[in-house]
Amino acid sequence: xxxxxxxxxxxxxxxxxxDSERLMAQAxxxxxxxxxxxxxxxxxxxxxxxxxxxxxxxxxxxxxxxIDKKAEGKVQRVYVMGCLSELxxxxxxxxxxxxxxxxxxxxxxxxLAALGAEYREELYDRRTLLTPPHFAYLKIAEGCNxxxxxxxxxxxxxxxxxxxxxxxxxEAALLKSAGVRELNIISQDISMFGYDTTGKxxxxxxxxRLSDMAFDWIRLLYAYPVNFPLEVIDxxxxxxxxxxxxxxxxxxxxxxxxxxxxxxxxxxETIRLIETIREKNPDIRLRTTMIAGxxxxxxxxxxxxxxxxxxxxxxxxxxxxxxxxxxxxxxxxDDTVTPEEKQERVAELMEVQxxxxxxxNRVFEGKTxxxxxxxxxxxxxxxxxxxxxxxxxxxCILTIESAPVTVxxxxxxxxxxxxxxxxxxxxxxx
Numbered sequence: 001x002x003x004x005x006x007x008x009x010x011x012x013x014x015x016x017x018x019d020s021e022r023l024m025a026q027a028x029x030x031x032x033x034x035x036x037x038x039x040x041x042x043x044x045x046x047x048x049x050x051x052x053x054x055x056x057x058x059x060x061x062x063x064x065x066x067i068d069k070k071a072e073g074k075v076q077r078v079y080v081m082g083c084l085s086e087l088x089x090x091x092x093x094x095x096x097x098x099x100x101x102x103x104x105x106x107x108x109x110x111x112l113a114a115l116g117a118e119y120r121e122e123l124y125d126r127r128t129l130l131t132p133p134h135f136a137y138l139k140i141a142e143g144c145n146x147x148x149x150x151x152x153x154x155x156x157x158x159x160x161x162x163x164x165x166x167x168x169x170x171e172a173a174l175l176k177s178a179g180v181r182e183l184n185i186i187s188q189d190i191s192m193f194g195y196d197t198t199g200k201x202x203x204x205x206x207x208x209r210l211s212d213m214a215f216d217w218i219r220l221l222y223a224y225p226v227n228f229p230l231e232v233i234d235x236x237x238x239x240x241x242x243x244x245x246x247x248x249x250x251x252x253x254x255x256x257x258x259x260x261x262x263x264x265x266x267x268x269e270t271i272r273l274i275e276t277i278r279e280k281n282p283d284i285r286l287r288t289t290m291i292a293g294x295x296x297x298x299x300x301x302x303x304x305x306x307x308x309x310x311x312x313x314x315x316x317x318x319x320x321x322x323x324x325x326x327x328x329x330x331x332x333x334d335d336t337v338t339p340e341e342k343q344e345r346v347a348e349l350m351e352v353q354x355x356x357x358x359x360x361n362r363v364f365e366g367k368t369x370x371x372x373x374x375x376x377x378x379x380x381x382x383x384x385x386x387x388x389x390x391x392x393x394x395x396c397i398l399t400i401e402s403a404p405v406t407v408x409x410x411x412x413x414x415x416x417x418x419x420x421x422x423x424x425x426x427x428x429x430x
Contacts, residue, residue: 361422
């Protein structure tokens with residue numbers, strides 16, 4: 001039975017977003033129409049996330065809601081794909097027999113066949129963007145070879161597999177011709193790009209070639225600290241269109257916790273890496289993520305993390321409570337920190353970071369900065385500087401007086417005030 005009108009709900013991270021965008025381009029080539037709401041569709045497809053508890057719960061809740069629509073006769077079919085299906089397909093099939101089929105993370109041709117569409121290899125580079133048209137993600141690799149104890153991604157996504165450089169350049173060229181101005185480079189681990197195909201890092205080579213394509217901004221996300229190719233930091237400094245920004249998730253600083261997490265790096269090596277990056281490029285802004293409440297994390301070890309965040313002064317930082325994930329190696333450990341204590345530690349760490357971010361943002365007051373406009377609301381523009389990735393980082397909130405401003409355009413803005421997570425100012429007339 002062919003699907004004619006499909007409602008796609010894409011949950012989870014930007015890597016999932018890219019998978020959904022590939023599927024949309026392929027399905028549209030077979031004549032399938034995507035609807036804005038589930039009620040307009042004959043089929044619902046949910047691309048699930050299965051990484052942490054909240055994401056799993058959201059994926060299950062949305063699937064149950066879709067099953068209800070099928071029971072009411074509002075849609076004919078419900079399909080589920082992605083990370084949650086990859087991990088729990090058997091259990092989900094037993095619990096949700098009303099779902100017509102479940103698919104894992106590497107079954108795009110099978111999903112399309114179920115929809116009555118055809119998978120075409122020649123369309124692999126094409127995507128129908130789910131992001132606003134001025135920015136997009138470029139997923140340069142799939143899977144992960146790291147064995148971080150808290151993470152189930154290698155089980156969900158398989159071994160690390162770099163995309164061929166020529167294919168990525170073709171895909172980037174299509175994005176550019178579609179009007180994308182900001183290209184965000186992603187994978188589970190961009191540091192390892194090329195090791196599986198050439199035995200060495202090819203990240204710098206790729207970044208240089210993308211830079212030559214004259215995108216306005218290129219941004220690097222999700223760099224693992226071990227084996228990060230430091231020549232990339234020189235390239236970021238030298239190339240005008242590569243954002244002075246690096247997302248480098250560290251997760252912790254205590255040696256005992258880092259060993260148990262199997263991160264392959266200790267505290268001193270971490271500090272030395274950050275110092276080297278900042279020496280090579282004093283203008284760079286660093287984003288990181290931390291985990292609070294890892295099994296066995298003592299109050300003393302957590303306070304060491306607080307001190308590390310206070311002294312290292314990350315420009316952007318997210319913190320997550322440890323999730324005792326049954327498909328991750330750390331599930332074998334005793335989950336010693338209570339859920340309440342985990343949440344309290346997250347709040348405490350974010351309070352420290354808020355103080356750091358408030359001070360860091362004050363340096364912008366009285367300065368003129370380049371801003372990419374993401375949204376307009378009457379005479380207010382919401383945008384980002386090169387130091388802010390879409391969806392996760394700070395916002396610039398700007399008044400528009402007489403300057404013509406459009407979504408997806410760049411403007412110069414004068415910053416007059418700031419808070420921990422916002423810059424305030426006005427758009428300057430050029």
